[in-house]
Amino acid sequence: MPAREVICGDGVAYLARRLPDDHAIFTSLPDHSEIPALGVAGWRAWFVDTVAAACRAVADDAVAVFYQTDVKHDGRWIDKGHLVLSGADAAGSHALFHKVVCRVPAGTTTFGRPAYAHLIAVSRERRLSPGASTADVLPALGTMSWSRAMGSAAAEAAIGFIAETGARVVVDPFCGQGTALAAANAAGLDAIGVELSRRRAAKARTATFADRP
Numbered sequence: 001m002p003a004r005e006v007i008c009g010d011g012v013a014y015l016a017r018r019l020p021d022d023h024a025i026f027t028s029l030p031d032h033s034e035i036p037a038l039g040v041a042g043w044r045a046w047f048v049d050t051v052a053a054a055c056r057a058v059a060d061d062a063v064a065v066f067y068q069t070d071v072k073h074d075g076r077w078i079d080k081g082h083l084v085l086s087g088a089d090a091a092g093s094h095a096l097f098h099k100v101v102c103r104v105p106a107g108t109t110t111f112g113r114p115a116y117a118h119l120i121a122v123s124r125e126r127r128l129s130p131g132a133s134t135a136d137v138l139p140a141l142g143t144m145s146w147s148r149a150m151g152s153a154a155a156e157a158a159i160g161f162i163a164e165t166g167a168r169v170v171v172d173p174f175c176g177q178g179t180a181l182a183a184a185n186a187a188g189l190d191a192i193g194v195e196l197s198r199r200r201a202a203k204a205r206t207a208t209f210a211d212r213p
């Protein structure tokens with residue numbers, strides 16, 4: 001059985017370490033509404049710095065993968081794909097892919113959260129040959145265990161990619177209820193999660209895809 005460890009604590013502090021070579025990161029950073037004390041401008045800077053810390057935490061040839069959904073705030077579109085790539089640039093990492101995950105069928109107008117999420121993989125030294133390409137547009141995100149969860153189908157796609165890189169351990173420093181950890185274990189990879197909320201950390205310790213609605 002693949003292992004799972006969930007730490008109830010600060011994911012940013014966790015990212016200050018250099019992870020072993022066989023570790024990859026797969027995560028969704030919190031939205032500005034989850035850290036209201038920062039304000040939107042402060043959160044943007046925090047987000048970019050934290051992406052950079054995640055990029056620096058993995059080994060030179062390892063990958064960090066981010067699943068993020070944009071938000072509209074005060075009549076402005078906050079593009080988290082741009083913020084992820086800004087953080088990656090600051091850490092000297094480059095994109096290996098930038099996929100779009102449809103949250104609703106293409107052509108649907110949404111008035112709240114946008115109709116797609118970003119799935120972005122970055123690395124400092126790894127390169128992907130054209131033959132290693134997979135679909136750039138994922139037609140459905142799968143099921144979500146709660147409103148801020150990763151979609152299960154998107155998580156499975158990301159973990160499939162991470163497994164191909166040779167990683168053995170998946171780290172999610174903002175693991176919420178544990179979607180990334182469940183997907184990693186289901187694929188035979190060990191998983192480490194960090195989560196500030198005691199309640200969500202407890203759920204993350206036992207989450208499986210079978211728990212989904």
Ligand SMILES: C[S@@+](CC[C@H](N)C(=O)[O-])C[C@H]1O[C@@H](n2cnc3c(N)ncnc32)[C@H](O)[C@@H]1O
Pocket residue numbers: 009010011012027028029030031034148149150173174175176177178179180194195196197200
């Ligand atoms: C977008 S949600 C992640 C959802 C998760 N991917 C899932 O599928 O359940 C972000 C999570 O980060 C947590 N969080 C916020 N600040 C944190 C911090 N400094 N350290 C660790 N977790 C934090 C929030 O409590 C929230 O559960």
